[in-house]
Amino acid sequence: MEKKKDVIRATDEEAIRLAKTLLREARHGALGVLDPETGAPMVSRAGVATDMDGTPLILISLLASHTRALLADPRCSLLLGEAGKGDPLAHPRVSIACRATKLERGSAEELRARRRYLNRNPKAKLYVDLGDFSFFRLEAEGASLNVGFGTAYLLTPADLLTQSPALAALAENEQGALDHMNSDHVDAIAVYARHFAKEKGDGWSVIGFDPDGMDIAACDRVRRVFFPQPLTEAGELRKVLVAMARTGRGE
Numbered sequence: 001m002e003k004k005k006d007v008i009r010a011t012d013e014e015a016i017r018l019a020k021t022l023l024r025e026a027r028h029g030a031l032g033v034l035d036p037e038t039g040a041p042m043v044s045r046a047g048v049a050t051d052m053d054g055t056p057l058i059l060i061s062l063l064a065s066h067t068r069a070l071l072a073d074p075r076c077s078l079l080l081g082e083a084g085k086g087d088p089l090a091h092p093r094v095s096i097a098c099r100a101t102k103l104e105r106g107s108a109e110e111l112r113a114r115r116r117y118l119n120r121n122p123k124a125k126l127y128v129d130l131g132d133f134s135f136f137r138l139e140a141e142g143a144s145l146n147v148g149f150g151t152a153y154l155l156t157p158a159d160l161l162t163q164s165p166a167l168a169a170l171a172e173n174e175q176g177a178l179d180h181m182n183s184d185h186v187d188a189i190a191v192y193a194r195h196f197a198k199e200k201g202d203g204w205s206v207i208g209f210d211p212d213g214m215d216i217a218a219c220d221r222v223r224r225v226f227f228p229q230p231l232t233e234a235g236e237l238r239k240v241l242v243a244m245a246r247t248g249r250g251e
Helices: 012-027 063-070 108-120 122-125 167-184 188-196 234-249
Strands: 027-034 041-050 056-061 075-080 093-102 133-148 153-154 204-208 213-218 223-224
Touching: 012 093, 012 133, 012 153, 012 188, 012 213, 012 223, 027 063, 041 063, 041 108, 041 204, 056 063, 056 234, 063 122, 108 122, 108 133, 108 204, 108 234, 122 204, 133 167, 167 188, 167 234, 188 204, 188 213, 188 223
Parallel strands: none
Antiparallel strands: 027 041, 027 075, 041 056, 056 133, 075 093, 093 133, 133 153, 204 213, 213 223
């Protein structure tokens, strides 16, 4: 008898980078929770951003049924990935098993989540301060990456998330670096978009830095640009950005 082909592939660097790209580029996702009354699964759409280490962040209303479900049982899942043209099942997506943690309003974690979320989803400024909205971190416990028919990978939290000694200092200095780049170095951001993200057009801005790379956006498009090497300290950021701009210009 012919041996059945295993659709789960050995996780490699290419799969990890694709999963991180799907995670970092997402602005929304399908959130799966468990109904506290029936135990049945239910799914809704939620706006998404990422914390500095890649942990998904959501901003949801306490009036929503999925919020009440998370408060009763923090187990949940998050599906990320745009369908694109043609067969939606032929496009990559990542499903993350998570445990939700509500962030205390005004805490350092909540303020960082707010800043990073609004950089990614600026229209949320219309309701972020309403009393019934709260931020949640979705702590990853594992993930499944599906690249298309017959091609899937299982990922651990260590595969999906970013661990670096630069995390804390970079988080502290991130907004200043973003403001500086978007005010004084729009030309360099255009180079990153064109050379590294293979994107055309103008109007790109940087909306997030982390030790692995940066997220850039133009209107509703978000693209991930990885650094040549992960940062080991926050002070390396400027040197890396300058070097990438020179590379993109062919200098």
